[in-house]
Amino acid sequence: MLNSLRELEKQLLDDDDAQGGDDDVSVITHSNSDWLHGLVTPNPNPVLSSSPTSSSSSSSPSTASTTTSVCSRQTVLEIATAIAEGKTEIASEILARVSQTPSQRRNSEEKLVDFMVTALRSRINPAESSAPATELYGKEHIISTQLLYELSPCFKLGFMAANLAILDASGNNNDDGTSFHVIDFEIGEGGQYVNLLHALSTRRSGKNPLVVRITAVTNISDGFSRLKTIGDRLSELSDRLGISLKFNVVAGLRLSDLSRESLGCDPDEPLAVNLAFKLYRVPDESVCMENPRDELLRRVKGLNPSVVTLVEEEMNSNTAPFLGRVSESCACYGALLDSVESTVPSSNSDRAKVEEGIGRKLINAVACEGIDRVERCEVFGKWRMRMSMAGFELMPLSEKIAESIKSRLSNGNRVHPGFTVKEENGGVCFGWMGRTLAVASAWR
CATH class of the missing domain: 3.40.50.150 (Vaccinia Virus protein VP39)
Incomplete structure (x- = not known):
């Protein structure tokens, strides 16, 4: 035994x-409920390779533009690979070259990448970032999580x-x-x-x-x-x-x-x-x-x-190594952000709260280790x-x-x-x- x-x-x-397999059937619906509001007052995405190290081992910072450019999933992968290999100076150089999309114009893919850039910056310089572990216990995150469930x-x-x-x-x-x-x-x-x-x-x-x-x-x-x-x-x-x-x-x-x-x-x-x-x-x-x-x-x-x-x-983010966790976060939270964008109108004020909550989850999963990874x-x-x-x-x-x-x-x-x-x-x-x-x- x-x-x-x-x-x-x-x-x-x-x-x-x-x-798991992909023998999916049927569709599902969205329905509205007033329950949460009575209690509180306050495009399919591409998936990163499951073996990111092998897919990016030939990449180098020299392939990135020396001028500021909008970040992509591939750039995220290059940064994560550099961090995993202990090359934080290279990762910081790439991060310094990328810009984030203005919030009012971002689609779900751009939001995903921006959240990931924030997470990677926080991982390299945790003292210069907000405390992502603490944020996941706050009232704002509790509300966004309940809205996501709704x-x-x-x-x-x-x-x-x-x-x-x-x-x-x-x-x-x-x-x-x-x-x-x-x-x-x-x-x-x-x-x-x-x-x-x-x-x-x-x-x-x-x-x-x-x-x-x-x-x-x-x-x-x-x-x-x-x-x-x-x-x-x-x-x-x-x-x-x-x-x-x-x-x-x-x-x-x-x-x-x-x-x-x-x-x-x-x-x-x-x-x-x-x-x-x-x-x-x-x-x-x-x-x-x-x-x-x-x-x-x-x-x-x-x-x-x-x-x-x-x-x-x-x-699969519990005991997965760092690069695997980056891949899983892109795949899971990318799909989740895309589903929210595709089904909840932008005029719904709760959508932004849900997306911010998803961002906090992603940042914590990628930036933190040990007891701080909630x-x-x-x-x-x-x-x-x-x-x-x-x-x-x-x-x-x-x-x-x-x-x-x-x-x-x-x-x-x-x-x-x-x-x-x-x-x-x-x-x-x-x-x-x-x-x-x-x-x-x-x-x-």
């Missing part, structure tokens, strides 16, 4: 992952897939007023549960009210009052829908104390754990010996849940191995769930053929122009 676990860990840390069908439908898996696992027909309990470790602004409550209201057929319990877990010191406000709004909605909701907040709980008792779970109640967009921000063994990412998964397994839902960005995404194959090591078994999303998602995609009022959805290796993959951006899966 020990040898098997070591072999799994070796595979987990192996970064020679290939991107505006991008890839993320919005990932939440929907998680909800359907929770409903499927609860197995209630609501005739006897049965209840279930959802533990959420990253509730955001609660939009996922607005949709869950609406879905429950359409399924309710019995005379007895359905009782739903939601427990939001947070380690943020000032998170209690914000989550309490979210709970009050969800309770108001559930009352209108005829659902009995019990919302609870657990703050400051140590990972070692995580248990059904500390979370207030009844001994025999059905339990669902939602980890949508949580784990990529939890450090693993490559950051610290305590490995809180795997420890959290083991603790969740100990709760004996009926289902655990996982939704994550599809990006977001550490992995591809679905690695999540599968990590979940298996924690004792989980993959629950392929049922055909009913897949068909429900596909029907939502084709019945909306705004359709863009660039968005795709496919079932692969037990997960549901959501993408743009052939690039998978998010994957939803269910476990037990």
Whole structure:
């Protein structure tokens, strides 16, 4: 058993992952929601080579113009290669020659390259740049992330897939007023549960009210009052829908104390754990010996849940070497920026906030190392191995769930053929122009 676990860990840390297949089907829609605004007031892109070193080894600074010129992906690759080879003076020389496009005229590709130039400059001279790690914890970034989840069908439908898996696992027909309990470790602004409550209201057929319990877990010191406000709004909605909701907040709980008792779970109640967009921000063994990412998964397994839902960005940036991370960032964030530009009108003021948030994510992924690299995404194959090591078994999303998602995609009022959805290796993959951006899966 020990040898098997070591072999799994070796595979987990192996970064020679290939991107999944491209048997994409259907399209997806965009729908509007007023939920976030009530809570807060505040072209297909080319992909860099997966082996950037070999593709650029013949390049040299002499090939770049000696006058100021607009940067391109190829120039970005030359700069990144120079940095990886320890030739920071050469990288600085190339950076000094490039200019960035005025913000009011930039398209998605130019925004991507400008973000990358900022990231590379920050990596060379971190003292002269703003603190990209700190920015990812700020209120502005929290708002932009929630707007991204709302505006991008890839993320919005990932939440929907998680909800359907929770409903499927609860197995209630609501005739006897049965209840279930959802533990959420990253509730955001609660939009996922607005949709869950609406879905429950359409399924309710019995005379007895359905009782739903939601427990939001947070380690943020000032998170209690914000989550309490979210709970009050969800309770108001559930009352209108005829659902009995019990919302609870657990703050400051140590990972070692995580248990059904500390979370207030009844001994025999059905339990669902939602980890949508949580784990990529939890450090693993490559950051610290305590490995809180795997420890959290083991603790969740100990709760004996009926289902655990996982939704994550599809990006190999956790233990990937620097050049590979530059390539992945260009491919993933380039596709994401392009999808936003293609589907959200420039007149929408939220679009600029979302794009700036994507820029912060990219800059942090490229410029920072160690504990300062906040977001550490992995591809679905690695999540599968990590979940298996924690004792989980993959629950392929049922055909009913897949068909429900596909029907939502084709019945909306705004359709863009660039968005795709496919079932692969037990997960549901959501993408743009052939690039998978998010994957939803269910476990037990």
